[in-house]
Amino acid sequence: xxxxxxxxxxxxxxxxxxxxxxxxxxxxxxxxxxxxxxxxxxxxxxxxxxxxxxxxxxxxxxxxxxxxxxxxxxxxxxxxxxxxxxxxxxxxxxxxxxxxxxxxxxxxxxxxxxxxxxxxxxxxxxxxxxxxxxxxx
Numbered sequence: 001x002x003x004x005x006x007x008x009x010x011x012x013x014x015x016x017x018x019x020x021x022x023x024x025x026x027x028x029x030x031x032x033x034x035x036x037x038x039x040x041x042x043x044x045x046x047x048x049x050x051x052x053x054x055x056x057x058x059x060x061x062x063x064x065x066x067x068x069x070x071x072x073x074x075x076x077x078x079x080x081x082x083x084x085x086x087x088x089x090x091x092x093x094x095x096x097x098x099x100x101x102x103x104x105x106x107x108x109x110x111x112x113x114x115x116x117x118x119x120x121x122x123x124x125x126x127x128x129x130x131x132x133x134x135x136x137x
Contacts, residue, residue, distance in 0.1 A: 001032035001033070001035055001036045001106075001109065002032070003029055003032065003033075004025050004028050004029050004032070004113050004116070004117075005025075006021075006022055006025055009121065010117070010120045010121065010125075011125075011128070012120070012124050012125055012127060012128025012131075013128040013129070013131070013132050014065065014127070014128050014131050014132075016061065016065070017061070017062055017065065017124065017127070017128065020054075020058045020061065020062075021058075021116075021120060021124070023054065023058075024051070024054065024055065024058065024116060025116065027047055027050060027051050027054065028051070028109065028112050028113055028116065030043070030047050031043075031044055031047050031048070031051075031105070031108070031109045031112070032109050032113075034047065034105075035102060035105050035106060035109060038102075041100040044095070044100070044105050044108075045095075045096075045100070048092050048095065048108070051088070051112070052088065052089070052092065055084070055085070055088065056085065059081040059084075059085070062077065062081075062124070062127065063077060063078055063081065065127065065131065066127050066130070069127075069130050069131045069134040069135075070130075070134070071126070071127050071130035071131070071134075072130070073123055073126045073127060073130065074127075076123060077123050077124070077127060080119055080123055084115060084119070087111070087115075088111075088112070091104075091107065091108045091111060091112075092108070094107075094108075095108055
């Protein structure tokens with residue numbers, strides 16, 4: 001499986017957010033590695049539980065940051081987070097109901113990877129710009 005690499009294009013310029021994004025990327029890569037090794041069942045169940053908790057915690061931190069700095073994208077970000085939590089919850093349920101199917105595990109990994117990159121590049125970088133602008137005032 002293709003490894004999800006951090007690059008400066010994903011940087012928001014907000015150290016707390018960037019550090020948390022790196023953790024989400026690392027956890028996503030662990031899912032990919034578990035699938036590639038063929039030991040997806042136990043590892044993926046554990047990682048999916050961690051990601052559910054971590055994503056929700058991270059989303060709260062990010063949303064508080066956007067609100068604190070009155071970022072215009074804050075409501076869009078919150079809506080994207082709610083949609084992700086719903087989608088991820090359905091994928092997690094689908095994985096459990098599939099008796100830990102490797103095909104479903106791959107789908108979870110692909111959806112998660114695509115969403116993270118897209119969300120960071122289209123929304124979170126705007127939060128970073130807003131925070132930087134707010135701090136410069």
